[in-house]
Amino acid sequence: MATHGAEPLPQRLQAFVDQTSLSGVVCAFDDTGTLAVAKRGVADARTQAALTEDSLFRVGSLSKMVVALALLRMAERGEFDLGDTVAPALTRVLGAAPADTERLPTHDELLHHTSGLKDPPPLWLPYLLGEDRRVSTARELLPLGLRLAKAAPPGERFRYANLNYALLGEALRLRTRTTLEAALQAQLLAPLGLRDIGVSPDEAQRARLSQGHFSLLGRLVTREALLGTEADAFRDTAASGNLFASCGDLAVLLRAAFWGPLFEQEETRRQWLRPALENYAGGVVVRVEESRARAGHAGAVPGFTSFFEVHPEARRGFIVLSNLDLSAGDPAALSRPLRRLVLGDSEPTATEPSARHAPLLGPLRLGLHAALAPTPFGRMAQTLIAAGLLVHLLRKRGRSRVEALTESLGVVALGLTLGALTEMSLGMRGAVLAALGLGAAVMLQRAAPTPWLPPRRSQRLSAALSLALVVACLAVGVYWSWLPFA
Structure with a gap:
């Protein structure tokens, strides 16, 4: 400068x-x-x-x-x-x-x-x-x-x-x-x-x-x-x-x-x-x-x-x-x-940065906000999220019934929380949960031939902790879905 x-x-x-x-x-x-x-x-x-x-x-x-x-x-x-x-x-x-x-x-x-x-x-x-x-x-x-x-x-x-x-x-x-x-x-x-x-x-x-x-x-x-x-x-x-x-x-x-x-x-x-x-x-x-x-x-x-x-x-x-x-x-x-x-201490120089652009931060920040917004753009994002969860359920093949149960409950918990945060109508929320529930049922049906617990001890411990965490998340999702606001 x-x-x-x-x-x-x-x-x-x-x-x-x-x-x-x-x-x-x-x-x-x-x-x-x-x-x-x-x-x-x-x-x-x-x-x-x-x-x-x-x-x-x-x-x-x-x-x-x-x-x-x-x-x-x-x-x-x-x-x-x-x-x-x-x-x-x-x-x-x-x-x-x-x-x-x-x-x-x-x-x-x-x-x-x-x-x-x-x-x-x-x-x-x-x-x-x-x-x-x-x-x-x-x-x-x-x-x-x-x-x-x-x-x-x-x-x-x-x-x-x-x-x-x-x-x-x-x-x-x-x-x-x-x-x-x-x-x-x-x-x-x-x-x-x-x-x-x-x-x-x-x-x-x-x-x-x-x-x-x-x-x-x-x-x-x-x-x-x-x-x-x-x-x-x-x-x-x-x-x-x-x-x-x-x-x-x-x-x-x-x-x-x-x-x-x-x-x-x-x-x-x-x-x-x-x-x-x-x-x-x-x-x-x-x-x-x-x-x-x-x-x-x-x-x-x-x-x-x-x-x-x-x-x-x-x-x-x-x-x-x-x-x-x-x-x-x-x-x-x-x-x-x-x-x-x-x-008046000194003149600023042109080499001093004024702002550093983060090309991916803008879309990510916008996406997080937009996914919660009651706008057509937000509804589209919410639909894609729900569809992605359903596809994940249908493609997932667990090593045990406990893992399949954990995955199923986890996706349903996410669906509940998404519906509560985005103010989905009761009809839309019911449709999403019905689709996710059907996907969970299919996943559990496919897991029927597998043992209840995975073969290795470390996998069993991980599965038990995951199931406990998912149950807690499911409780939060249910709570949010029926939480009365003033």
Whole structure:
């Protein structure tokens, strides 16, 4: 990269961004205002409409910082107690008072991810898509998380979990007796004049909302085209990761939070930036290197990635909002060269990588999500999976009846779980299970001449362990099939 030291920051920032594979908007700011904005890429690959400085993006877990700031402002005015337990919100979410057998986490522990809650495995969470799926509201997410994994005692360890902020969103709605959108506007955004941060974009904002993209073998494909129409039914869990924002409004919010009039008392600002465990403060990660502190956070939902970094002492920061999926390259790889550029330490060089494409990661990630999606593409994937399981059953020849039984029950368990996760209709689910059951019967019939147990001792032990595991999986599949959701 040629030396641009004599050029203004806007030109240097744009020159740097032009060398990267980023599709998004980058803005640099200080305590007085926005210093520079650079953009690269398209808002929608189908129309090739270019991104603008005012383009809107889904910002993923940057949403947590927004919610944390709103709650801290309320706490500062005595309208919200961070030390209270989460009992009222949990009662609202679960529809009944929680059992009075263990200490419940406080709002402050939720804020710092020390509540002991943890998310279910990502593959089991269609809500990450931000679409109107089976698991799409906090009322469903929290029972799901608590059923799949027993919570650790509150306050003892750090465990990053979207459930924490989903529950804080419920607490905010309960305390303000309104929607999350209205609460964030009244408590945080409206006083700063910010309109381009929110839950559900209005008609004018929707025209500026960029499409999320996957990079499939070098070609950009919108998540809407592959995963269904963009939905706002993610409102109930937007607190944990699906707010939309513009780079400009986020810069104003960060400037007000770090150096401006957002807080009435300086102690509240210190409280916000004080980490509990693992460097995690109130919706931001605070690190100190070589006696210099920096705060930031990254965010990702399918089709979008984002991050920001602020240097409080240098009174400068930068934001990157991208409408490319994480599988196409992590824009956080830009943080080091951007840090040098914005802070003026040195010029970034062209040899520094901005993002490394993984050609197979995009299709794999998309396939996992799409296989769970209630879309024609998803239904096709589900049908192919069911057909593959059936073919496997019919082709498999076991050495013993126990092995045949294990294979048969395992495939039926997979079929049950697939039907539960993908919201197959009862008729479709029955047809799949009937086909798999018939295949299992054929397999068991063919295994009738074989001995009950395999000949070698090691094979017997392996068969017994496999059968025990499959029975457990079958129980999970049955449980999921009849699990009532609120």
